[in-house]
Amino acid sequence: MAAELHVELVAADRSVWSGGATLVIARTTSGDIGVMPGHQPLLGVLESGPVTIRTSEGGTVVAAVHGGFITFADNKLSLLAEIAELAEEIDPQRAERALERAKAESDAAAERRADVRLRAVAVR
Amino acid sequence: MGAQLRVYKRRIKSVTATKKITKAMEMIAASRIVKAQRKVAASTPYATELTRAVTAVATGSNTKHPLTTETDNPTRAAVLLITSDRGLAGGYSSNAIKAADQLTERLRGEGKEVDTYIVGRKGVAYYGFRERKVAESWTGFTDSPSYGDAKKVAAPLIEAVTTETAEGGVDELHIVFTEFVSMMTQTPVQNRMLPLSLEKAAEETGTKGEILPLFDFEPSAEDVLDALLPRYVESRIYNALLQAAASEHAARRRAMKSATDNAGDLINSLSRLANAARQAEITQEISEIVGGASALADATAGSDK
Numbered sequence: 384m385a386a387e388l389h390v391e392l393v394a395a396d397r398s399v400w401s402g403g404a405t406l407v408i409a410r411t412t413s414g415d416i417g418v419m420p421g422h423q424p425l426l427g428v429l430e431s432g433p434v435t436i437r438t439s440e441g442g443t444v445v446a447a448v449h450g451g452f453i454t455f456a457d458n459k460l461s462l463l464a465e466i467a468e469l470a471e472e473i474d475p476q477r478a479e480r481a482l483e484r485a486k487a488e489s490d491a492a493a494e495r496r497a498d499v500r501l502r503a504v505a506v507r
Numbered sequence: 508m509g510a511q512l513r514v515y516k517r518r519i520k521s522v523t524a525t526k527k528i529t530k531a532m533e534m535i536a537a538s539r540i541v542k543a544q545r546k547v548a549a550s551t552p553y554a555t556e557l558t559r560a561v562t563a564v565a566t567g568s569n570t571k572h573p574l575t576t577e578t579d580n581p582t583r584a585a586v587l588l589i590t591s592d593r594g595l596a597g598g599y600s601s602n603a604i605k606a607a608d609q610l611t612e613r614l615r616g617e618g619k620e621v622d623t624y625i626v627g628r629k630g631v632a633y634y635g636f637r638e639r640k641v642a643e644s645w646t647g648f649t650d651s652p653s654y655g656d657a658k659k660v661a662a663p664l665i666e667a668v669t670t671e672t673a674e675g676g677v678d679e680l681h682i683v684f685t686e687f688v689s690m691m692t693q694t695p696v697q698n699r700m701l702p703l704s705l706e707k708a709a710e711e712t713g714t715k716g717e718i719l720p721l722f723d724f725e726p727s728a729e730d731v732l733d734a735l736l737p738r739y740v741e742s743r744i745y746n747a748l749l750q751a752a753a754s755e756h757a758a759r760r761r762a763m764k765s766a767t768d769n770a771g772d773l774i775n776s777l778s779r780l781a782n783a784a785r786q787a788e789i790t791q792e793i794s795e796i797v798g799g800a801s802a803l804a805d806a807t808a809g810s811d812k
Binding site: 393395396397398412413416424427428451452453454456457463 | 742
């Protein structure tokens, strides 16, 4: 059995996903980072962006994460985000509309949120 | 029907209507407590992880941050008071306000100026009526607060704490809210949230005594702490808002239950009185008939002679 790490993806108001994984890729403020089992203890600040989790069953879970933190210690990885959504929870049409609306209103924060959602869907 | 009896009947009817309303409110509040408790439980993993992270950075590095260092002599403090938007919840809001008053008194005694921030219409009304100064207030979400609401509340507070005291900032941040102990007990508590005391933070989330590994910080310990602490404050405020909401519903349920019970008692005693009045009326009617009949009999007996 390949080594695996335990992942907890939690948003401020709920636990989004948890389970075993072999690789987690997330975007920190200083660039993309990939965490595999046995990585040294890490605490980083996340950028808004998609997070990719390769589960131990061989599947892939993609989530859109809007700001937050990544911590890894004792083979336990936690992704903390104020807002986090799994790619399958995202409605691409709605995100598309939100993106257009945000562009029209030049609301940078909303535009970025919609963009991250769309990218998460695209990665899947 | 006699006048007396009619008055009783009318009162019974109105008390019955009131009882129905309070009963409905009781049941609504009871169902909302469960929902609020579930929200508290759902927000716990985030708060626990965040506390662990904050503790890790603060103990694992020698970084100094305005949110964790205590000033030598604090001159100004902010108090965040959480009350409810609606009444009919027994002593819920007034207990929280009382606790805030005590805290304010104590802080003034220590020679600090106090800025008050209020959540909930009841607290705003209380301070408005007494013409006390309120730095900022928020209303309209105490029933079921969202994380966005907590962010809104936290933003000016964090700003006030990070500003220099001379420029109108504050040195300390206290929060007064009603802790949800159980369905029957809710106690108003006063917590000092900032400057952060790490031991207390660890105690609250039950992570005390855990040995934390040496973390590799990305991009740097200072930056991580800078980003972490505001989130930490937000999550504490969110937790306080959720607990306060659960407490509010529990307090309302209890108040409405006793109102329903009282209405029941009142209906009982009123119907006893109504029965007595009816009985008295009947007795009077009978004695009138008997009296009338015997007077008639006397009269006819007299005319026979």
